[in-house]
Amino acid sequence: MEHWFTDIAQALVNWLMGLGLSAGWADFVLLIVQWLCIVMIVTINVIILIWLERKVSGFIQLRLGPNRLGPYGAFQTIADAIKLLTKEDIIPSRTDKWIFMTAPLFFIVVSVMLYAVIPMGDGMQVVDFNVGLLYFISIGSLSTICLLMAGWGSNNKWSMLGAMRAVAQMISYEIPLAISLLGVVMIAGSLRLSDIVVAQGNIWFVLLQPIAFITYFIAATAELNRGPFDMPEAEQELTAGAYTEYTGMRWALFFLAEYTNLVAVSALCATMFFGGWQGPGLPSWLWIIIKTYLIMLVFMWMKWTFPRIRMDHLMSFSWKILLPVSLANLVLTGFGLEFFKWMGWW
Amino acid sequence: MDISLADLAFIILAGFTLLTALGVVLFKNIVHSAIMLVFSFLGVAGIYFTMHAGFLGLVQILVYAGAISVLIIFAIMLVMNQDPEKTNLPSPNIPNIMAGTYLTILLVGALVGSIWFTSFPEKVAPVSGDELGLLTGLMLGDYVIPLELAALLLLVAVVGAIILARGAEHK
C-alpha cells in the first residue's frame, strides 16, 4: 500500500521511455499527469470538505446538516455543483469585463499551484524544490492580486472595500506567517519540505515550536480569509465583499479556491508541525490525509464559533502582537539552537 | 530542428514576458497595464527557474509580483479619478513624445551596445550545490554591512516619502 502511487508513476515513466521518449520529456509528461492528479485531488477534497463543513456546522449548530441526497447527504455538494454550473453567468454591464472574468480563474490556478511542493507521502511530491517553503509562501502571496482584481473588476463599492480589506489583511498576516515558519526552518536547517518532514523523525516541531505553531495557525486563518478573519467576504457587513457581483460558476470558483487553500494550508501545517506523512502503521499518504483533516476540523470549529473581528483590531493584532511574538520566537529559537550546540546536545 | 525542453521553456517564457511587457505599454486602461506587469514579472521569474535559480525566481514572485505590483495597483486605484479606459493613452504633447523617443533610443542603444561589446562565456554551469547557502554567505557574511545600509536607506526613503506626502507638522 505504501508505494502504490510511486510505483504507478515509475511504471508510467518506464512505459514512456520505452516508447522512445527522452528522460526529460518523460518527466515532463509525468509532471502533467501529476498536475491532473492534483486537480483531481483538489476537486474530490473540496467536494468532501464542503459536505464536511456543512455537517460540522450542523453539528455545532444543533442541526442535522444535509441529509436528503444520498447517505448522510453525501451528494449534496454534487447537486450544488450542478446547480452552480447551470446557473446564468451574470456579468454586470459596468464591470471591467476582462478583469472581472479572469479573477476567479487566476485565483483557482494560484491555489492549485500551492500543491506542487506539498509532500503527500513518502516521495510523493510533484516538485521536491530546495526552497519549497518559500515557493509556498510566494505563490500564496499572489492570491492577493486575484482578490484585488475581483474587487476592482466588479465596480462595486462593497467589492472594492472587501478587496481593500483582503489586501491589507493578507499582506499584514503574510509577515508573521513567514516568520513563524522560519523557526521551524532554523531547526530543520532546510527550506525543502521533505527535509523538514524527515527532521521530525524523532519529535514533532509543534512540541519544539509551540509559539510558532500558534502564530502560524492564527496567521494562516487570516490568510485563508476564514472566520473569525473573513473580512474580505464578511457577508453581514459587506454583503459578500469581493464576491458580491459574482454568480454561478465564477462564484463557485472562488469558493472552490478558498477550500483548496484551506487544504493546502492545513497540509502545510501538518508538514511543518505534525511530522508530515510520518506515522506508524498506516501508509504515509493516509497519514497526511488524516492529519490535514484533523487540522481542518479545528479551522471549521473556529469559524463556526467565533464572531468576526473588527478590521482595525485585526490590523493592530497582526502588527502589534503577532509580529513581535513571532520575531521573539525567532530570536529565542536562535539562542536555543546555539545553546544546544554549545551543550553538545545537537 | 532539435530543441530541448529547456529551450522550449525559455522560448515560451521569453515570448510571454515580452508580450505582457508590450501589453503594459499598449493597453489603454492603466489597471490592465498594471496586471500585465504582474504577468511580466511572473515571466521573468519563470526564466529564473529555467536557469536553476529557484530562490531568485521565488523572491521575484514574492517581492515583485506579490508586493510591489499590489503597491502599484493600489497607487493607481487611489489616484485614478477618471474613466479607466483613457488612463494610459499616448501623450498628445510634442515635447513629451520627443523626450520619450530620445530616452527609448538611449536605452536601446545602451542595451545593444552592452550586449555587443560583452564577451559572454559559451556556457555557464549552474551553481553547484547549495545556492541558498552561497547567497546567505554573501548577504549575511561578506556583504552584511552594505545590505544593512541598503535596508536603512530604504527605510529612510519610506519615511521621507510619507513625510513628503503627508507634510511635516509645523510647530
Added chain:
Amino acid sequence: MLQTDQYIINIGPQHPSTHGGLHVEALMDGENVVDAIVHLGYVHRSIEKIAESRTYPQFVPYASRLDYLASHLPTLGYCQAVEKMMGIEVPERAEYLRVIMAEFSRISSHLIFIGSMAIDLGATTGLIYCLRDRERIMDMFEMTSGQRMIASYMRIGGIAEDVPETFYAAARSFLDDLPQMIDEYNGLITGNEILQCRIKGVGTLSAEDAIAYGVTGPNLRACGIDYDIRKAEPYGIYDRFEFDVPLGTKGDSWNRYIVRLEEIKESARIIEQALDALPQGDIRTKVPRVLKPESGWEIYHRIESSKGELGYYIVADGGNKPYRLHVRAPSFINLMVLPIISRGGKLQDIIANIATLDPVLGESDR
C-alpha cells in the same frame, strides 16, 4: 492626514444585516464612518390609515403586525388603550395570562436580539442557539392561540381563549431550563473575547442624548437611567410583581446587550410569580359587540414593549372606528440615534449599532 475622497455606501435596503428594510446611507472615509443618514419606509404599510377604516376590535391583528417578534406586546398595548378609554375592566385571570404572554414575548424578542446581534457580528452559531430556545416559546404561543409569531391573542376585554393544561408544564419547564440556556449564551456569546472587543465602547450614547432623543426601553436603561414604564407608570397588574430593572453604566453596545440579557431573567421572575398567583375565573368580560367611544374621547396609553415605550394615541369620534390612531413606535424613535452613535466609528460598528439598538422595521415604519 492624507487628503482623501469621501464616498457614500448604501447599507440596505437589500443587505443581510438591516433587520428588514432599513437603509443607512453612510458617508465613509475609508473604513471610518463620517456620517450616517437613515432612510425609512421600506416596510411602510400605512397601519395608521388602515386603523381609521377598521372597527376597534378589528384592529387587533394589525397591531400584532407592528412588532412581529413580540406580537403580544403591541396587541396588549392596543387593547389596554381601548379598555382604558372605555373604562372596561379585565378579569383577573386574563390580566395574569396577559402578563405571562407579554413577558414570554419579551423573552422571545430578546432572544432574537441576542441571536441576531451574534449573527450580525459574524457568530452564526449564536443565532441558532437562541432560535432553538425561542422555538419553545413559539410552541407555547401556538398552543394558546394557534399562531406562532403574530398571535393576536389579546382581545379588548380580555384574551381570546384560555390556555390548555399542557401550557403550564411547558411554561414551567422553559423557566426551569432558562438559567442553563443563559449559561450557554454566556459561554458562546457573552464570554467571547472577539465579541467583547466588537461591542465594548462601541456606539456609546450619553444619558443626556438618550433622553433628549426620546430613546426608551433597554437602550435607555443601558445608559444608566432607571426608567421602566412597568415600574414608573404600572399598567395592567404590573404593580403586583417584584422584579428589578437591570441598568447599564456606559450606554455602549455592550451595555445594551447585557441589559437585555438580564431582562430575560427578570421577565422569567415575573412569569414565575404570575404562574404561581394565576387565579381561576373568566378570561374575558362582556364587551359590547360594537364599541363606540364617545366623540372627543382620546387616550395616550403606553406600555413597556421589548423595544421601549410603545404608545397608542387614539382619538374617538363617536363612531365604531377610531378617528385617529397614532402609534408611538419605540423602534422608530430609537433609530434616530443611530447616526449619533455611529459617527466616528468603523463600518463594522454601524452593523453592531443597528443590531444592539434592536429595531423592528415593521414597527418603525408601521
Added chain:
Amino acid sequence: MDVFNLEAMLQELQQEMGEKLEIDEDAFFTYLKIDAQDLPALMETLRQRYGFNHLANLCAVDYEEEFELVYHLYSIPDNYKVAVKVRVSRNKAELPSIMDIYPTADWQEREAYDLMGISFQGHPNLVRILLPDDFAGHPLRKDFKKEG
C-alpha cells in the same frame, strides 16, 4: 423647585401666559392648549423649569378645518405627564419646530409632515420620512383619496 406640584405648575403657567394658555383635562391627561407662535416658549419652560424632558409622542390629528398637534410630555425619572395641544388651520398648516428643545421631535415632525402635510418652521431637514420622496399628497389627511 423642590417638590413638583402639577397644580402649582399650571397656576404659574396660567399667570405667566395669561389668555394665551387654555388648560383642560380629562381622566388621563392635563392638556395645555396654546397658539402656534407661543409653542416654543411654552415647551422651553416645560423642559427647563419643570423637568419635562421626555417628549414621548408627537402627532397630528385632522379635524377637517384645523389640524391639532398633540405633544405628550413626561418627566424622567419623576414620571409626571402633561400634554400640549396646538391647533393650526388647514389652509396655513404651519407651526414652529421644537427640534431645538426636544431633538426627538426631528423624525416625529418629519413624520407629521410626511403623512399629514404640516410644515414645521425651522426644521432643518423637513423631508418625507416614510413615503417615497415623489409621493403626491399626505395620506393621513381625511380627504386623501384611497385607492384599491
